[in-house]
Amino acid sequence: MVKQLGPSSENTKSAILDLIRSSGVVSRIELVEMSGLTAASITRVVKSLIESGLVIETGFGDSTGGKRPTLLELNTSARYAVGIALDDARLTYVATDLGGRIVGRLVSRGIEKLSPAVVIARVADELATFLRDLQIDVHDVVGVGLAGAGLDIRNHAERASLDAEEWENFAVQEALESASGLAVMRENDAASAALGQFWVGRIPATQDFAALYMASGFGCGIVARGSLARGASSNVGEIGHMVVDVNGPDCWCGSRGCLEMLAAPRSVVAKAMLIPGLRESLGLVGDEASVRHDFAAIGRAAAQGNEASIELIEASAGYIGKALLSVVNLLDLDRVYLAGPGFEEAGAIYLRVIRHEVQQFARTRTIHDVAVLMSDPALDSAAVGAATVALQHVLTPHQRFSRG
Amino acid sequence: MGARTGHYGETMSGVGLVVTGDVLTEDRYIGSLVHALGDSLAEAGTRLLARVANGLEAEADIYHFWHAAGGMDAVALLGVTKDDPRVRLLRRLGTPFAAVADSSRVEGFSAVVVDNAAMVGEIRRFLATRGYSRAIYVTGFEESDTANIRAAAFGGDDDVEVVRAERSVRAAVEAAVEALREDTAAVIFDTDIAAAAALEAFAEVGKSVPDEVAVLSWTDSLLCQTSVPPITALDRRAADTGSLLARCLLETLSSNQPIVLNAPLPTVVSRESA
Numbered sequence: 001m002v003k004q005l006g007p008s009s010e011n012t013k014s015a016i017l018d019l020i021r022s023s024g025v026v027s028r029i030e031l032v033e034m035s036g037l038t039a040a041s042i043t044r045v046v047k048s049l050i051e052s053g054l055v056i057e058t059g060f061g062d063s064t065g066g067k068r069p070t071l072l073e074l075n076t077s078a079r080y081a082v083g084i085a086l087d088d089a090r091l092t093y094v095a096t097d098l099g100g101r102i103v104g105r106l107v108s109r110g111i112e113k114l115s116p117a118v119v120i121a122r123v124a125d126e127l128a129t130f131l132r133d134l135q136i137d138v139h140d141v142v143g144v145g146l147a148g149a150g151l152d153i154r155n156h157a158e159r160a161s162l163d164a165e166e167w168e169n170f171a172v173q174e175a176l177e178s179a180s181g182l183a184v185m186r187e188n189d190a191a192s193a194a195l196g197q198f199w200v201g202r203i204p205a206t207q208d209f210a211a212l213y214m215a216s217g218f219g220c221g222i223v224a225r226g227s228l229a230r231g232a233s234s235n236v237g238e239i240g241h242m243v244v245d246v247n248g249p250d251c252w253c254g255s256r257g258c259l260e261m262l263a264a265p266r267s268v269v270a271k272a273m274l275i276p277g278l279r280e281s282l283g284l285v286g287d288e289a290s291v292r293h294d295f296a297a298i299g300r301a302a303a304q305g306n307e308a309s310i311e312l313i314e315a316s317a318g319y320i321g322k323a324l325l326s327v328v329n330l331l332d333l334d335r336v337y338l339a340g341p342g343f344e345e346a347g348a349i350y351l352r353v354i355r356h357e358v359q360q361f362a363r364t365r366t367i368h369d370v371a372v373l374m375s376d377p378a379l380d381s382a383a384v385g386a387a388t389v390a391l392q393h394v395l396t397p398h399q400r401f402s403r404g
Numbered sequence: 405m406g407a408r409t410g411h412y413g414e415t416m417s418g419v420g421l422v423v424t425g426d427v428l429t430e431d432r433y434i435g436s437l438v439h440a441l442g443d444s445l446a447e448a449g450t451r452l453l454a455r456v457a458n459g460l461e462a463e464a465d466i467y468h469f470w471h472a473a474g475g476m477d478a479v480a481l482l483g484v485t486k487d488d489p490r491v492r493l494l495r496r497l498g499t500p501f502a503a504v505a506d507s508s509r510v511e512g513f514s515a516v517v518v519d520n521a522a523m524v525g526e527i528r529r530f531l532a533t534r535g536y537s538r539a540i541y542v543t544g545f546e547e548s549d550t551a552n553i554r555a556a557a558f559g560g561d562d563d564v565e566v567v568r569a570e571r572s573v574r575a576a577v578e579a580a581v582e583a584l585r586e587d588t589a590a591v592i593f594d595t596d597i598a599a600a601a602a603l604e605a606f607a608e609v610g611k612s613v614p615d616e617v618a619v620l621s622w623t624d625s626l627l628c629q630t631s632v633p634p635i636t637a638l639d640r641r642a643a644d645t646g647s648l649l650a651r652c653l654l655e656t657l658s659s660n661q662p663i664v665l666n667a668p669l670p671t672v673v674s675r676e677s678a
Contacts, residue, residue: 090446101456102428107442108418108451126451133420133453133475348629374626 012037016045017395020055020074021099027061027069046072053078054098074098079394080136082182083145083196083387084123085189085380086111087215087341089292091123092383093130098142100391102384104134116170124179142394143183145386146172147192148215187389189382190219190237191228193339195392196385197375198223209335210327211375212239212320213382214342216291217260220327240264242323263319265295265342268312272298278308292341299345310349317350321357328370329363339375340382347374418451419653420476422463428454432596432625433642434482437504440646441480448654450477464493471497478502478653484509485549502652502663504645506553510664514656516648518667520550523638524557527620528564530636530672531590536618538589539564542580542598544571551594554622564592573598577605584611590618590678596625599635603677618678633676640670 019034020026026034031042049055056075060068076099085092093106108126111119131138177184187195190213197211213219220237222229229236240260241253248257261267272278272294273286282301284294302309324336336358343350355372362370375381421441427434442452453476457463467490470476479494481503491513494501502514510517531539541558543551548571558564569579576598580591584606593599599621603613611617613633621628624637645667655663 090443101426103456105428105442105454106418106451107446109446109449129475130453132473133470134455135469347626351626351630374630 012041013045013048014395016042017049017054017074020049020072021395025058025071025073027071029069031072076101079140079142081142081145081387081390081394082127082130083147083192083383083385083390084127085147085192085383085386086119086123087148087382088112089341091126092380093126094380094383094387095130095134095136096384096387096391098391098395100384100388103136104130105380105383106130106133116172117175120170120172120175120179124176127180127182138182141182143185143390144176144180145192145389146176146184146186147382147386147389148189183390183393185389185393187386188219188221188237189213189215189340191221192383192385192389193375193381194221194223194337194385195228195388196381196383197337197339198226198388207335208331208333209337210324210331210333211337211339211381212324212327213340214265214320214338215340216266216342217264218320222327222331224331239323239327242326244319244322259319259323263316263323266291268298268316269294271315272309272312275308275312282306282309295342296345302346302349313346313349314353317353318357320350321354324354324372325358325361328358332364333370334364334368335371335373337373337375343374350374417475417477418453419445419478419480419650420466420470421452421454421480421482422457422466423454423482425456425458428456430597431623432627433623433640436625436642437482437646437649440643441649442646444647444650445653448650450654452480460489463490467493467497467499471499478657480649480653481505483550484515500653500656502649502656504649504667506550508553509549512662514652514663516645516652516665516667518640518645519669520553521557523622523640523670524554526670526672527592527638530620530674530678534590534618534678536590537587539592540567540580540583540589541565541592542567542569542576542583543594544569554594573601577601581605581609584609584617588616588618590620592620592622594622596621596623596627596635596637599637599677600627600631603631603633603635614676614678620672620678624673628673628675631677636675636678637673638670639673641668644668 016031016035019031028042028046032039035042046055054075055072058071058073061071076097079098080103081096083094087110089110091108091110094102095104096102106126131141173184173186190211193213194211208224211221213221218240220239222236241255241258243255243257244259244262245257249261250256251258251261269284269286269291272284282297284297286294298309298312302313328336338350338354351372351374358370358372359365421438428438429435438454445452455466457466467479478500481490481501484491484503484505486509504518505515507517507519541555541564543555543566555566558566567579567583569575576593580602591602593602599619602619606613606617613619619635621635621637624639628635628637648665648667652663652665
């Protein structure tokens with residue numbers, strides 16, 4: 001792989017750092033070959049990376065005739081990144097080292113119905129304590145990624161549960177930056193989950209993939225050539241409004257038969273409430289505030305073999321499978337991930353049905369396989385991905401992005 | 405908990421947990437248990453801090469630091485061993501703690517008790533219904549206390565052979581292939597990852613699952629449920645155990661005396677691999 005690099009020294013530095021990171025252990029000569037830069041440039045850049053503590057020398061490689069080359073690797077414990085996932089039910093904080101390895105995790109109460117100002121003040125407090133308890137110096141934190149806050153919570157489902165209008169009008173990023181003194185980057189859940197999968201899953205940058213995220217609604221993060229697809233307004237991945245039934249029910253977005261109306265937890269619960277006896281046997285409440293709880297009960301029952309619940313989950317999964325099939329066909333993907341708290345209880349059923357839909361009908365099935373994989377919900381992919389956003393900010397500023 | 409009043413930012417404390425290496429992401433039992441522990445504590449208005457450390461010394465340093473910095477109301481301990489030095493240290497520091505521990509390892513401290521001997525019994529009963537001529541339990545070397553407890557329980561009778569392998573998936577699978585001979589056998593692995601890898605390895609050497617060789621996992625997970633064929637596994641009720649540990653910690657703090665709760669009994673989830 002030859003990466004042609006421009007002359008800008010900041011960009012060159014971060015690009016070389018990224019090459020070292022993705023190579024694991026590498027020599028200066030190999031960096032010359034991979035980057036297309038001169039040996040003198042590489043020597044200069046590596047010297048400055050070593051001086052800033054980001055890269056260390058770790059020994060000697062095999063000789064190819066002359067002096068044995070010194071090997072370089074990322075000094076993973078030189079800096080840390082923090083990812084925070086804001087959610088109704090819980091706040092999750094994850095600290096990772098530069099290699100994306102988790103060094104600590106904090107779980108605390110969800111944001112419930114509290115106002116953004118109150119939540120952000122609390123997050124700043126918890127963040128300071130989190131770093132103290134991990135014995136991480138705040139100066140060694142490269143940044144904080146924030147998943148699931150503000151503008152990104154814009155679909156109907158989240159709006160209902162999080163009072164998103166209030167969040168939309170609140171400058172989350174700025175507020176947390178001034179309260180914590182750290183650089184804060186914001187990203188939506190699905191995009192964070194996709195990035196987290198890319199980084200932690202050590203997926204090669206040559207492999208494009210998508211991550212479908214299910215919480216109250218849907219999102220889809222698409223990673224192409226190692227970067228997140230961003231679109232015209234950073235609103236890529238509104239898969240919840242892909243039409244999967246042209247004659248389907250009206251959607252709040254103005255269209256009809258959208259995935260969200262047919263497959264989201266709210267719609268599964270609404271269908272369950274209409275099945276005689278199911279409401280009582282599963283203890284479903286059926287109101288807006290209980291969607292998550294009710295959906296979890298249906299998912300658990302399905303996982304334990306309750307037939308009515310299995311049918312409901314399979315129907316939801318079938319629509320998701322159709323939507324993902326279109327994504328796979330459009331982008332010629334060979335890998336998609338399912339992620340998010342929506343898969344916590346009935347993940348195996350979702351995976352089976354979606355896998356079947358995608359693999360049976362993918363247009364490219366005779367050319368290559370399409371892997372449909374589940375990102376384990378206990379892995380907190382959104383929080384890990386948010387930390388990744390902060391990591392990429394320092395490690396790969398040549399791909400730095402800004403929200404539209 | 406304790407001084408907590410429900411107002412944010414007043415008392416910045418909670419429960420601390422030290423885990424080794426990649427256990428949170430690699431061990432589905434621990435991952436799911438810790439997830440449930442965190443959710444239950446958050447629901448009760450407190451928080452869970454999990455911190456990664458490698459080695460007992462690093463772990464001890466963290467307990468000393470938390471004690472000095474006043475950061476934690478209590479500590480959650482996983483995988484308590486015989487004469488566990490961590491138990492001695494936390495007692496000396498006066499740090500309240502509660503553990504998840506095998507019934508043979510609980511000594512006067514708060515704990516959610518898991519019964520490995522009962523789990524072995526459960527697996528034995530399941531195997532008795534299947535009629536394989538041999539049963540092989542593939543586990544780690546002596547330094548793993550849990551492996552020792554299970555191996556001892558299995559080794560009680562001569563009907564289960566215990567094979568020790570390095571604690572790596574590859575070594576476990578190689579040991580299993582090695583131990584197989586011409587007769588039919590059921591092979592039990594500690595982890596879902598090893599069990600899933602074994603499915604592939606057995607296919608490669610031409611052993612059909614489950615006709616010639618059965619595969620069982622001591623850890624149930626999504627991987628077991630979605631492997632081809634799906635893997636029969638022991639459901640150790642990780643999430644329930646995590647919620648119980650939260651209760652145990654909260655009650656220990658409010659009552660100031662040891663609380664012992666029993667983890668729900670595990671069951672074998674029968675799928676196609678055995």
